[in-house]
Amino acid sequence: DTGVSQNPRHKITKRGQNVTFRCDPISEHNRLYWYRQTLGQGPEFLTYFQNEAQLEKSRLLSDRFSAERPKGSFSTLEIQRTEQGDSAMYLCASGSGTQEGQFFGPGTRLTVL
Amino acid sequence: AQTVTQSQPEMSVQEAETVTLSCTYDTSESDYYLFWYKQPPSRQMILVIRQEAYKQQNATENRFSVNFQKAAKSFSLKISDSQLGDAAMYFCASEGGSEKLVFGKGTKLTVNP
Numbered sequence: 402d403t404g405v406s407q408n409p410r411h412k413i414t415k416r417g418q419n420v421t422f423r424c425d426p427i428s429e430h431n432r433l434y435w436y437r438q439t440l441g442q443g444p445e446f447l448t449y450f451q452n453e454a455q456l457e458k459s460r461l462l463s464d465r466f467s468a469e470r471p472k473g474s475f476s477t478l479e480i481q482r483t484e485q486g487d488s489a490m491y492l493c494a495s496g497s498g499t500q501e502g503q504f505f506g507p508g509t510r511l512t513v514l
Numbered sequence: 515a516q517t518v519t520q521s522q523p524e525m526s527v528q529e530a531e532t533v534t535l536s537c538t539y540d541t542s543e544s545d546y547y548l549f550w551y552k553q554p555p556s557r558q559m560i561l562v563i564r565q566e567a568y569k570q571q572n573a574t575e576n577r578f579s580v581n582f583q584k585a586a587k588s589f590s591l592k593i594s595d596s597q598l599g600d601a602a603m604y605f606c607a608s609e610g611g612s613e614k615l616v617f618g619k620g621t622k623l624t625v626n627p
Contacts, residue, residue, distance in 0.1 A: 432613065443518075443605050443617030444559070457612065492559065499547055499609050500566060505559035 405506035407493050413512045414483055421479045422509045426495030433476050434503055435468055436492040437461065444492055450476060483513045516541045516608050520618035527596045528626050534581075535591045535604050535621045543610030548582070550591045553620075554602040562604070565589065593623075601625045 406425045414420050426433045431452050436444035447466070448458045452473040462468075465483075470476040480487055490510050494503035517540045527533035539548065550562040565573045565582050572580050577597075581590045593600055603622050607615040 434614070436615075441619070443607070443620050444615070446614040446616070449613055457614065459614075494559075499613055500564070502547075502549055502561045502564050503615060504561065505551075507558040 405493055405495050405504055407491075407506040407509050409509060410507060411510050411512075413514065415514050416483060416485060418483055419479065419481045420483060420511065421477055422491055422493075422511075423475060423477050424493030424495075424506060425475045426493070427504060428474075430495035430497050430504075431473070432496045432498070432503075433470055434494040434496070435476070435478055436494065438490040438492055438508070439488075447478075480511075483511075485513045487511060488513045516543075516546075516610055516616040518606050518608050518616050518618040520606055520621050522621045523619070524622045524624070526624040526626060527593070529596055529598060531596055532592060532594045533596055533623065535593075535606075535623065537589045537591070537606030537618060539587050539589060539606070539608045541587075541608060541610045546608055546610035548580075548589045549607045549609070549615065550578070550580070550589075551605045551607060551617075552600075552602045553605065554599075559605070563591065596625050598625050598627060 434449040435447040438444040450470040465481045468478045490508045492508045494505045496503040519538045546567045548565045552560045563575045577594045603620045605620045606618045
């Protein structure tokens with residue numbers, strides 16, 4: 402198993418543009434999580450899926466953000482009309498249950514100019 | 515709401531010595547899990563060690579061990595025989611029933627040769 406992968410690793414965009422990130426979890430994991438990490442802070446939870454069902458969304462996830470996991474495998478996170486405050490590292494993690502912990506990907510670093 | 519506090523923004527240790535990183539948490543859940551994650555510079559988050567709150571015995575993984583004091587809501591990480599590769603940000607995290615991890619702000623560990 403190659404672990405959790407995320408693409409792209411870096412994204413630079415202009416304010417107002419839409420961006421989409423992809424996460425491929427560890428294949429046997431049915432849970433997939435999205436977090437956001439800003440400089441000097443720990444990751445903050447955004448949303449999570451169990452199979453294809455989105456079970457919880459943070460208040461951080463404004464209506465400009467949408468996440469999908471259409472077939473219960475990979476997931477996408479889309480940000481519409483990006484703002485400078487969206488600049489952050491977006492982390493994806495997968496897992497098979499709480500007690501096993503969550504396993505993180507390398508992240509996508511978003512810079513909004 | 516769960517909170518996690520790491521009161522040491524930075525710590526340093528001499529190679530081969532032992533260092534302890536502090537973490538306190540607050541939760542209203544009776545059943546929860548605690549984790550330590552390591553994030554090396556520009557690299558992905560790695561799960562170091564996990565502790566189930568209902569287990570009295572402190573978790574150990576090779577050179578890493580925890581001191582879990584449930585009544586005091588304290589969960590410190592001890593790194594023995596520190597190595598240069600241990601240099602990283604260390605994040606304490608809790609999970610209590612909602613599957614989302616709540617992270618502290620992290621402790622930057624420097625290992626001096």
